[in-house]
Amino acid sequence: MSAAHTPRPRIAVVGAAAAGLAAAEGLRRLGWDGEITLVGDEPHPPYDRPPLSKHVLSGSWEPERTALRDAGQLTELGLDLRLGTRAVAYDPERRALTLGDAGRTVLRCAGVIVATGVLPRTLPGGDGVEGVHVLRTLDDALALRRRLATPGRRLAVVGGGVLGAEAAAVARALGHQVTLVGTEDTVMGRVLGPEVGRLLADVHRAQGVTLRSGQAVTGIRAEAGRATGVVLANGTVVEADDVLLAIGSVPAVDWLRGPGAEAVGLDLSDGLRCDEFCAAAPGLYGAGDVARWYHPGLGRELRIEHRMNASEQGLAAARNLLAELDPERFGERRPFTPVPYFWSDQYDLKLQAHGVLAGADRTEVRVLGKDPLRLAALYGTAGRATGILTIGLPPRRTRSLRALIATPAPWPEAITGLTETVEA
Amino acid sequence: MQITIDEAKCCGAGQCVLVAPEVFDQRDEDGIVVLLDATPDAGQHAAVREAATICPAAAIQVRE
Numbered sequence: 476m477s478a479a480h481t482p483r484p485r486i487a488v489v490g491a492a493a494a495g496l497a498a499a500e501g502l503r504r505l506g507w508d509g510e511i512t513l514v515g516d517e518p519h520p521p522y523d524r525p526p527l528s529k530h531v532l533s534g535s536w537e538p539e540r541t542a543l544r545d546a547g548q549l550t551e552l553g554l555d556l557r558l559g560t561r562a563v564a565y566d567p568e569r570r571a572l573t574l575g576d577a578g579r580t581v582l583r584c585a586g587v588i589v590a591t592g593v594l595p596r597t598l599p600g601g602d603g604v605e606g607v608h609v610l611r612t613l614d615d616a617l618a619l620r621r622r623l624a625t626p627g628r629r630l631a632v633v634g635g636g637v638l639g640a641e642a643a644a645v646a647r648a649l650g651h652q653v654t655l656v657g658t659e660d661t662v663m664g665r666v667l668g669p670e671v672g673r674l675l676a677d678v679h680r681a682q683g684v685t686l687r688s689g690q691a692v693t694g695i696r697a698e699a700g701r702a703t704g705v706v707l708a709n710g711t712v713v714e715a716d717d718v719l720l721a722i723g724s725v726p727a728v729d730w731l732r733g734p735g736a737e738a739v740g741l742d743l744s745d746g747l748r749c750d751e752f753c754a755a756a757p758g759l760y761g762a763g764d765v766a767r768w769y770h771p772g773l774g775r776e777l778r779i780e781h782r783m784n785a786s787e788q789g790l791a792a793a794r795n796l797l798a799e800l801d802p803e804r805f806g807e808r809r810p811f812t813p814v815p816y817f818w819s820d821q822y823d824l825k826l827q828a829h830g831v832l833a834g835a836d837r838t839e840v841r842v843l844g845k846d847p848l849r850l851a852a853l854y855g856t857a858g859r860a861t862g863i864l865t866i867g868l869p870p871r872r873t874r875s876l877r878a879l880i881a882t883p884a885p886w887p888e889a890i891t892g893l894t895e896t897v898e899a
Numbered sequence: 900m901q902i903t904i905d906e907a908k909c910c911g912a913g914q915c916v917l918v919a920p921e922v923f924d925q926r927d928e929d930g931i932v933v934l935l936d937a938t939p940d941a942g943q944h945a946a947v948r949e950a951a952t953i954c955p956a957a958a959i960q961v962r963e
């Protein structure tokens with residue numbers, strides 16, 4: 476390393492959103508007094524995404540409210556902040572980061588944290604067609620919001636996951652005609668299981684959303700460069716003025732590919748593969764939606780696209796990178812073993828989930844009320860409870876359910892705990 | 900240390916309560932954060948900073 480040539484050693488954080496900001500802030504708070512370069516390709520200072528499909532889309536928040544820190548707080552961190560700048564290459568052996576600015580600046584780094592998130596999937600035939608939307612960035616949200624400012628629009632939402640469900644709820648509350656097109660008969664059923672998924676589908680139907688389940692979307696119909704609907708696998712067309720594609724995302728790792736990555740054996744097959752310390756290679760760490768890492772507590776790899784994980788993993792990656800660079804000063808590296816968490820707001824419902832729910836081989840759902848929907852559910856794998864979901868439960872009870880899965884309890888014991896909690 | 904919270908931003912995640920239970924609580928009705936101590940003593944500072952960094956709604960502001 477050529478630290479002797481640079482006045483201050485540098486850590487670069489690539490991706491200036493939730494995970495990248497938590498990493499940069501963590502580095503400073505833990506005592507890194509070298510340079511921190513935070514590189515983000517969006518023009519905006521770090522902002523928050525969850526409000527985009529909620530308060531921003533509905534119009535109740537102006538975009539400024541999504542800022543994760545105010546200007547003063549950012550200044551205090553003493554960052555070398557490079558917004559509107561893409562990282563285009565990284566050579567892990569030389570620890571050299573290339574930026575896509577006019578001068579193709581190459582930064583020699585002591586360490587790098589990758590927090591580049593994910594990019595929304597699109598459908599063939601949708602590129603450049605007016606009225607076809609994705610919802611990932613502030614600009615995406617404002618574009619869709621402008622369209623929804625005209626009353627009485629027909630919106631087709633493709634994808635019955637959390638993003639599609641939230642956007643459908645907001646558009647419906649604004650009075651638009653909304654059709655939710657998914658390949659399942661449920662809303663969020665892939666993560667929450669068929670039973671809860673059907674209950675949520677009922678909620679959306681009762682709110683006036685049309686559900687077109689069981690049909691894959693094969694394409695977008697357009698006339699004169701304007702979307703007019705989506706085409707389903709059985710040939711029928713759902714007519715729409717606007718189409719929102721909420722069909723999942725792909726990790727933003729392409730910029731890391733190259734001979735340097737191959738030389739150190741980076742695995743980029745589903746995000747940046749990291750070990751239990753969030754390390755992908757010496758001096759290279761990953762955090763947030765882009766990072767797939769080994770969770771030793773669960774004994775498996777996870778890649779989590781949730782807001783809480785972005786902050787927690789950003790902080791963990793910062794801590795472990797510092798520990799690698801200077802163990803005497805920053806201590807030992809620690810495995811990253813969080814209890815994952817996410818929430819979702821749909822109409823007046825707040826969903827809260829702790830642990831791992833997707834891929835459960837058993838669920839136990841206790842419906843506590845139907846109007847409004849209130850429930851508590853347990854998710855388990857291989858005889859142990861690994862996740863909980865609550866809708867409309869007081870926080871104290873949600874926390875006591877969380878305790879059942881923080882260290883996964885045997886299934887029968889967890890069921891008893893669930894019963895005690897909902898009947899308390 | 901001076902803590903302020905933005906209730907309207909809070910999403911009721913409760914992570915702050917897990918990290919610093921002596922400083923934060925949540926309302927029973929809707930899970931919105933309740934600040935128990937706006938000027939906690941030094942023993943709490945590290946936990947409060949961590950809570951502010953990981954709060955998924957950026958609802959906790961810390962001035963030192």
Ligand SMILES: Cc1cc2nc3c(=O)[nH]c(=O)nc-3n(C[C@H](O)[C@H](O)[C@H](O)COP(=O)(O)OP(=O)(O)OC[C@H]3O[C@@H](n4cnc5c(N)ncnc54)[C@H](O)[C@@H]3O)c2cc1C
Pocket residue numbers: 489490491492493494495514515516517523524525526527528560561562563590591592593610611612638727730762763764765779780781782783785816817818819820
């Ligand atoms: C509309 C919406 C609603 C959501 N709602 C919820 C919710 O209710 N609850 C929940 O738990 N989670 C929610 N999420 C998920 C949550 O927002 C994400 O998990 C979180 O934003 C991940 O943060 P991140 O920093 O890892 O990635 P991102 O937020 O994706 O940030 C990555 C950043 O890196 C930039 N970047 C990418 N490549 C490069 C490059 N080569 N050079 C420089 N910069 C680059 C990107 O432009 C982006 O700004 C929602 C997400 C969206 C989009």
Ligand code: SF4
Pocket residue numbers: 908909910911912913914915916923925930931932953954955956957958959
């Ligand atoms: S961690 Fe943040 S969002 Fe969660 S309860 Fe505390 S203040 Fe609210």
